[in-house]
Amino acid sequence: MRIKCPYCGERALEEFTYRGDATVKRPRSLESDAAEAWTDYVYFRHNPAGLHREHWYHGAGCHAWLTVTRDTRTHEIVAVEFADKREGT
């Protein structure tokens, strides 16, 4: 599998570290009634057969966090963007 980093160009998988689902949102609240939201955020993940948005870190390259859209059935990568939209601007 190769990932086309928007800064470095196409690079091999060994240069990247996988972080996981890019769509989960960290709950804002620290109140006890937010326990369910925190459980969802920390533990529960969908396991789609198809497109998955996920974070990858280009640790051996430009050190940018990337949001990669990957088809979990084929490993085809359909999109790669900077996770922080301000980067590269």
Place this chain on the structure above:
Amino acid sequence: MSRPLASVSGLAGLTVPGSYGAKVGELGVTIAERTGLGIATVAACKGKSEALKAAARKAYGVELPERSIVASGRDILFIGTGPGQWLAVSEKYANEELARELAGRLQGLASVADQSGGRTVIRISGPRARDVLAKGLPIDLDPRVFPSNGAATSTISLMGVQLWQADDTPAYELAIFRSLSGSFWRWLAASAAEFGYEVKPG
């Protein structure tokens, strides 16, 4: 004030000038360490990208690159290493003088950190330079895809490298972490041997 610490090459005791490896046909590769360089990292402060670019233009007559290429400013090379990040290399501003110079001119716009004691810079040139690098670098340096001002941050044999093309000889310069100098040198000497290589004094 006491005398500053003398700089010692990360390759001291490892490299001896001379000819090595295969001795058939033309010399394949020339290797030389670049010593005494000023090396520093420059990272744009949040929201200051445009002001930083303007300051670099004014101070060094350079357009800070937004992709992985090398740009020459007055007495300093700026190598794009990531979004909002550059590696600066200079002969004129030797050793830690470069970080001092940059920090002064780019104050409030960028974080500057001296790297001159933390990197070893090696110049690899000659007709077989690309063949040597191809043994460890997972990037195609062929001129059809890698521009003559190209740069890349990647790995060679699992060791992190920052590489930029210095001229079309072709010559490439590689900054490696100083503590990996010995391991890197063994990889380089073994990889260049079949082409014949000359080690020039640094």
